[in-house]
Amino acid sequence: MARVEIENIDKNYGAVKILKDISISVKDGEFLVLVGPSGCGKSTLLRMIAGLENISAGEIYIGDRVVNNLPPKERDVSMVFQNYALYPHLTVAENIGFSLILAGTPKAEKERLVHDAADVLGLSDLLERKPKNLSGGQRQRVAMGRAIIRRPKAFLFDEPLSNLDAKLRVAMRAEIKSLHERFKTTAIYVTHDQVEAMTMADRIVVMNEGRIEQIGHPLELYDKPVNAFVAGFIGTPSMNLLEAKVDLSGKYPMALFETGEKLPLPVKANLKDGNDIIYGLRPEYCKISKTGHMSKVEAIEPMGSETHLILRFAAQRVVMAIHDRLNVSPGENLTFEPNVEKVVIFDKKSGHAL
Amino acid sequence: MNMLESRNTVILSYFILGFAAFTALFPLALMLLNSLKTVPEIIASPLAPPEQLVWENYANAWKHSKFSRTFMNSAVLVFLTTALVLSTGSLTAYVLARKKIKTWALVTAYLLATTTAPIQLFLFPLYFGFAHLGLINNIFAVSVVYCAIYSPFSIMLLRTYFLAVPKELEEAALVDGATPWQVFSKVYLPLVWPGMLTVALIIGMYTWNEFLIATTFLQNQESRTAIVSYFLLSGQYETNWGELMAGAVLVVMPIIILFIFLQKKFIDGITGGSVKG
Amino acid sequence: MYRLFILPTMIINIAVISIPAILTIILAFYRWDGISDPVFIGLENFERLWNDRIFWKALRNNLIWTALFLTFPIIIGLVVASLLLTVRRGSTFFQIIYLFPLVISAVISARVWQGMIYNPQSGIVALLERYGLDLYDPLSRTATALYGVAVVDLWHWWGFMAVIFFAALRQVPQEQIEAARLEGATYFQMMRWVLIPGIMPTITLMMIMTVIWSFLVFDFVYVMTQGGPASSSEVLSTMAYRRAFYELKVGNAAAIAIVISLFGLVATFFYLRLQRGEGE
Ligand SMILES: Nc1ncnc2c1ncn2[C@@H]1O[C@H](COP(=O)(O)OP(=O)(O)OP(=O)(O)O)[C@@H](O)[C@H]1O
Numbered sequence: 003m004a005r006v007e008i009e010n011i012d013k014n015y016g017a018v019k020i021l022k023d024i025s026i027s028v029k030d031g032e033f034l035v036l037v038g039p040s041g042c043g044k045s046t047l048l049r050m051i052a053g054l055e056n057i058s059a060g061e062i063y064i065g066d067r068v069v070n071n072l073p074p075k076e077r078d079v080s081m082v083f084q085n086y087a088l089y090p091h092l093t094v095a096e097n098i099g100f101s102l103i104l105a106g107t108p109k110a111e112k113e114r115l116v117h118d119a120a121d122v123l124g125l126s127d128l129l130e131r132k133p134k135n136l137s138g139g140q141r142q143r144v145a146m147g148r149a150i151i152r153r154p155k156a157f158l159f160d161e162p163l164s165n166l167d168a169k170l171r172v173a174m175r176a177e178i179k180s181l182h183e184r185f186k187t188t189a190i191y192v193t194h195d196q197v198e199a200m201t202m203a204d205r206i207v208v209m210n211e212g213r214i215e216q217i218g219h220p221l222e223l224y225d226k227p228v229n230a231f232v233a234g235f236i237g238t239p240s241m242n243l244l245e246a247k248v249d250l251s252g253k254y255p256m257a258l259f260e261t262g263e264k265l266p267l268p269v270k271a272n273l274k275d276g277n278d279i280i281y282g283l284r285p286e287y288c289k290i291s292k293t294g295h296m297s298k299v300e301a302i303e304p305m306g307s308e309t310h311l312i313l314r315f316a317a318q319r320v321v322m323a324i325h326d327r328l329n330v331s332p333g334e335n336l337t338f339e340p341n342v343e344k345v346v347i348f349d350k351k352s353g354h355a356l
Numbered sequence: 357m358n359m360l361e362s363r364n365t366v367i368l369s370y371f372i373l374g375f376a377a378f379t380a381l382f383p384l385a386l387m388l389l390n391s392l393k394t395v396p397e398i399i400a401s402p403l404a405p406p407e408q409l410v411w412e413n414y415a416n417a418w419k420h421s422k423f424s425r426t427f428m429n430s431a432v433l434v435f436l437t438t439a440l441v442l443s444t445g446s447l448t449a450y451v452l453a454r455k456k457i458k459t460w461a462l463v464t465a466y467l468l469a470t471t472t473a474p475i476q477l478f479l480f481p482l483y484f485g486f487a488h489l490g491l492i493n494n495i496f497a498v499s500v501v502y503c504a505i506y507s508p509f510s511i512m513l514l515r516t517y518f519l520a521v522p523k524e525l526e527e528a529a530l531v532d533g534a535t536p537w538q539v540f541s542k543v544y545l546p547l548v549w550p551g552m553l554t555v556a557l558i559i560g561m562y563t564w565n566e567f568l569i570a571t572t573f574l575q576n577q578e579s580r581t582a583i584v585s586y587f588l589l590s591g592q593y594e595t596n597w598g599e600l601m602a603g604a605v606l607v608v609m610p611i612i613i614l615f616i617f618l619q620k621k622f623i624d625g626i627t628g629g630s631v632k633g
Numbered sequence: 634m635y636r637l638f639i640l641p642t643m644i645i646n647i648a649v650i651s652i653p654a655i656l657t658i659i660l661a662f663y664r665w666d667g668i669s670d671p672v673f674i675g676l677e678n679f680e681r682l683w684n685d686r687i688f689w690k691a692l693r694n695n696l697i698w699t700a701l702f703l704t705f706p707i708i709i710g711l712v713v714a715s716l717l718l719t720v721r722r723g724s725t726f727f728q729i730i731y732l733f734p735l736v737i738s739a740v741i742s743a744r745v746w747q748g749m750i751y752n753p754q755s756g757i758v759a760l761l762e763r764y765g766l767d768l769y770d771p772l773s774r775t776a777t778a779l780y781g782v783a784v785v786d787l788w789h790w791w792g793f794m795a796v797i798f799f800a801a802l803r804q805v806p807q808e809q810i811e812a813a814r815l816e817g818a819t820y821f822q823m824m825r826w827v828l829i830p831g832i833m834p835t836i837t838l839m840m841i842m843t844v845i846w847s848f849l850v851f852d853f854v855y856v857m858t859q860g861g862p863a864s865s866s867e868v869l870s871t872m873a874y875r876r877a878f879y880e881l882k883v884g885n886a887a888a889i890a891i892v893i894s895l896f897g898l899v900a901t902f903f904y905l906r907l908q909r910g911e912g913e
């Protein structure tokens with residue numbers, strides 16, 4: 003177990019900059035999740051930590067050692083790949099014990115360790131099978147087994163659950179998390195699924211276009227996104243981001259929309275009259291109210307536990323999540339009320355939270 | 357892929373790969389070098405550079421091997437064989453790839469089996485049969501023999517290109533009332549021509565280089581191929597190695613030039629069908 | 634309709650290969666000089682072969698040839714292919730160079746080696762001799778003639794194996810290789826546990842084809858030694874050719890052709906099974 007320190011990392015492919023000045027410090031035993039849209043450089047960063055990609059600039063520490071120039075095998079990390087990278091010609095036991103085979107571990111010792119790992123993962127009955135005779139979830143577990151058997155300094159996961167169906171994904175999520183509780187090994191976990199990120203992470207790193215947008219605890223990112231990108235990325239359904247102008251002419255600060263409608267703004271010192279802003283409103287911080295603002299219902303999406311209403315307000319789309327079942331149809335009018343205290347405001351130009 | 361290999365591993369790898377490349381090129385370098393030397397110079401040292409470039413070696417090789425005639429023969433043979441293989445082979449490849457006949461598996465197995473049949477198994481009756489029919493020294497007849505020998509390989513290679521064409525294209529054409537011939541010529545041929553080109557290159561190379569059939573069936577001066585003519589020149593009692601190397605360079609040149617310009621297609625053709633993914 | 638499509642291929646194939654092949658099988662039981670009428674002699678051609686010293690010599694040479702080609706090109710090919718996979722940069726360039734010997738006609742390659750390397754007056758052998766090494770033209774001695782020819786064919790051939798294996802190795806999932814690197818695999822462990830198992834179907838196919846091709850070898854032997862000196866480098870195919878066209882013992886040649894085919898048939902049987910196993 004060890005901390006992992008990433009300092010001012012760059013990655014270039016020729017002239018293309020894939021990662022720009024990335025710094026993250028992962029604490030010993032922490033479960034850190036890297037999340038971001040496809041192509042933002044998550045896998046690349048993870049592979050640089052593993053030693054599978056060169057580092058263009060900056061330094062990576064594992065423990066107290068700079069590992070920039072160490073080959074993968076000397077970094078003592080293990081990695082779980084998206085497609086598991088199991089060896090089709092080896093049995094489950096051999097796949098799990100692969101690192102021990104390579105290290106020439108004595109047979110008895112090897113068997114003991116493989117059985118221990120298989121026990122933990124519930125694979126004891128499958129040890130003699132070949133990977134092609136396993137289900138997706140079982141393969142996933144074998145890949146996990148191969149990673150844990152060596153007790154490495156850190157686990158690296160690259161979208162390990164994305165090949166599983168939705169239900170299995172939820173189950174495996176909990177299983178990985180409980181394995182982490184048990185071993186307390188530093189883990190860096192890449193995903194583009196923000197639900198996975200929210201539920202598993204001690205801390206989340208949100209990345210976009212090769213940059214870090216924000217690092218923080220899941221709820222911190224949810225409640226206090228530093229910019230509109232993070233606000234829109236974290237949470238489902240995602241936050242409504244409405245374009246408006248600040249209007250300080252009245253008694254209370256208001257957001258003025260192009261069509262003339264107004265919504266209340268929280269009181270903030272740095273609001274300037276007439277500034278272009280983005281009005282951030284989470285769907286669940288909205289309620290239906292007789293005295294609220296007029297909108298038109300465009301669609302209704304019943305999810306069972308809650309209902310999503312897609313409204314048109316001030317010529318923009320507003321999603322609202324409510325827990326009651328409502329008897330409305332598309333085309334009808336509806337009045338709603340935002341919870342002003344929960345509204346987040348971003349500067350339109352920079353995207354930063356005000 | 358960008359894998360962090362230790363410097364030493366990479367240097368050692370390049371060293372071994374470089375040595376292998378040297379081994380592959382060394383005899384060819386000797387061929388080129390000595391093609392421009394006189395015999396006494398070659399005997400003095402095959403490695404020494406020529407004192408002055410003896411271009412006459414090339415002129416003599418050209419003259420003595422009757423290359424002006426035999427190159428033409430080889431070219432005609434290459435053209436006929438390639439045309440025959442492509443025209444008959446593409447039709448069969450299409451039928452087998454799309455399993456158009458019930459016996460496709462049997463036909464495929466038959467063709468695969470004939471690729472492994474030794475030439476000697478059919479050479480003798482074929483020769484005496486051709487002799488009986490007066491087909492010895494007939495370039496067209498030999499191209500038919502080549503077509504039979506090279507077709508199975510070509511069909512297997514072409515088949516993979518036909519398989520890569522989405523079936524929906526054919527189905528759409530059939531729904532619009534196309535005949536099988538129209539589907540083949542209008543839908544498939546325009547899409548598989550890169551495969552045809554690859555096959556043409558490989559078959560062209562085989563035909564140009566072929567020796568056993570050519571030396572058996574094309575015996576007189578008027579019909580001989582360049583390779584056979586070179587073989588006869590080099591078998592003469594008194595050997596001028598400078599001239600022989602010049603002749604070798606001449607015979608090799610067309611293939612090498614094509615190979616260098618179309619290497620990717622060559623490699624596709626050479627590896628095609630042999631690699632089980 | 635579709636049967637018409639395969640008709641040209643089948644007519645040519647059957648006329649050139651199948652019918653003459655059947656005739657060869659029949660001829661093996663006749664005495665025939667290619668001109669007069671064939672005479673039925675039963676198994677006499679085969680009995681003759683059984684008692685023919687040269688036949689056994691040729692068969693042995695084919696087996697030696699098979700053993701040489703099952704080991705050297707396959708090992709060299711695997712090593713070179715794995716190194717190409719390691720360095721990546723320049724792999725196309727190296728592949729082209731390795732294929733040069735393959736695209737050059739056997740006749741040319743043979744003559745270049747004979748004249749520029751083996752030749753005791755003009756070759757590298759002569760040059761090294763002058764520097765005091767005890768060398769000679771391997772083709773001129775009975776003990777070494779076969780190996781002298783085999784070296785040239787190996788030179789001509791190994792690049793093909795390297796390119797085939799490299800193409801196969803590139804299809805081994807990258808993650809499997811990376812996972813092994815993370816687990817600390819050395820070069821030999823990578824070969825033993827990941828790369829060779831990953832391309833086993835290709836290796837098997839190449840080994841089967843090598844057996845078939847080793848019994849077909851003709852050009853290099855015929856051009857370089859004509860099977861000599863004293864039949865020391867004779868192989869079955871050159872022997873059959875000589876019997877048919879030099880000695881006009883076509884029946885005898887046909888019997889040899891059948892022996893060659895039997896080896897091919899066994900290998901073909903495995904080949905077809907492998908094709909079927911591929912699940913197409
Ligand atoms: N070898 C390469 N050469 C050039 N660009 C590359 C190379 N490998 C990756 N890239 C680019 O680097 C960027 C980051 O890729 P990366 O695989 O890290 O994304 P990711 O965040 O993991 O995305 P995903 O969620 O789709 O896996 C992408 O834009 C990709 O196109």
Ligand SMILES: [Mg+2]
Pocket residue numbers: 044045046160
């Ligand atoms: Mg990725």
